[in-house]
Amino acid sequence: MSNHADLLHVVSYNIRKAMGTDRRRDPHRILTILREAAPDIAILQEADLRLGQRPTALPRDAIEDAGFVPAALAENTVSLGWHGNAILIRPDWPVMSIDRIVLPGLEPRGAVAAVVDSPFGPLRIVGLHLGLLRRSRLGQQHAVLDWMADQDDHPTIIAGDLNEWSARRGLGPLTRKFGLRSPGHSYHARWRLAPLDRIGMSDHFEMDDLDMIDTNLSRMASDHLPLSAKIAVRRAP
Template sequence: MTTPIRILSYNIRKAVGTDRRRDPHRILTILKEAQADIVILQEADLRLGQRRTALPMDLIPDCGLVPVPIAVNGVSLGWHGNAILVRPDWAVAATDRITLPGLEPRGAISALVRTPLGPLRVIGAHLGLLRRSRLGQQQALIDWIAEQDTGPMVIGGDLNEWSARRGLGPLARVFALHTPGHSYHARWRLAPLDRIGLSEEIAMHDLSMIDTTLSRKGSDHLPIRASVTWPTATAGPTAHHRG
């Protein structure tokens, strides 16, 4: 039987919890307990100055994960706050940074991960606060994807769309978008802002939120996770890198 790939998406709000305390060790504990194979993070870096990582780089391996090298400097974990962590025994064949349009600076990232089921393109995104901006950002992502080689793809992130039925039409043309429920706010459950999207090759086996005493304090978002598989015979994309 094929072992599913465990994927987690989490807006960690720069490690500032609902108790207004910045506690990166709390986030690291949540990630370690989740035991995911791939983690897609949003707001993983501080907003001002050099955008230093919100998580201690040297402690991330204690979670059983390592950062995908996507940052443009030596102090950030990711790019525009987006970061990807993977198991240390899984190679990353290529990375990309994708500039997104809008009134506020936004970007997405991509990593081609060599999993036991074959190559998987992992995309992390944090879309804007305005729907008009989100629609343009989705279209930019779709245009970028259209230029890539085909193969299994997953997108995860805080898509900032409050509606469960509208506003994500461009992404829905490429991905089956899934939400386990109202992951924001971690305490009050207002909206399904966090989503995981799967390309048509990929089957969803489980989808849930990590709703614990610790996760309700760790960030204003709850982590969401999915277990997925796809046919190992599926052709994967070729490796490339564009910065």
């Protein structure tokens, strides 16, 4: 186990547009969970509403009150992210770059990537929400890896709702690069059907602790439970 000061804390959370399992849309429940978890970085899926200009499901002023700054994806200030994917970062860690990754498939899908200037050095954070069909998911994984092959080599965390119900199949491309991890069945928040949510790391890291945030509030706030990862950064010899 590593000293707490040496750990990177990441939360990955499909917030379902702040629609709870009680059929109430309440963004403040989501932000309470994130504020109490206090991660360095929060990787969100379904962070924007689907209709119209896809406005954010989380009020921007409330995000700042919770202690985070969104990684800006465009001049569009209506949406929080892109294809619902968003990255929230602690305010004292500057964002060095932000990119969209186009993903193939029958459904509109995308991923987001940000390079963050952290005390550990530059870190790349990739957030994604893969498609419902396995064939699409495989193509989308290859698209992410192809995009990364053209980028600078930074220590990388990749996380999101990967929509893969199997614990053993379907995520081979990403697993070979990142060694994806799941703490258990994070979906459905009440009935625990499948390990849809995963976190992966490049070999610059090792997992110190990985769990789900499982509380009365989190079982009500979304149909997914958030993942909470404490990650140690391997120091060069």
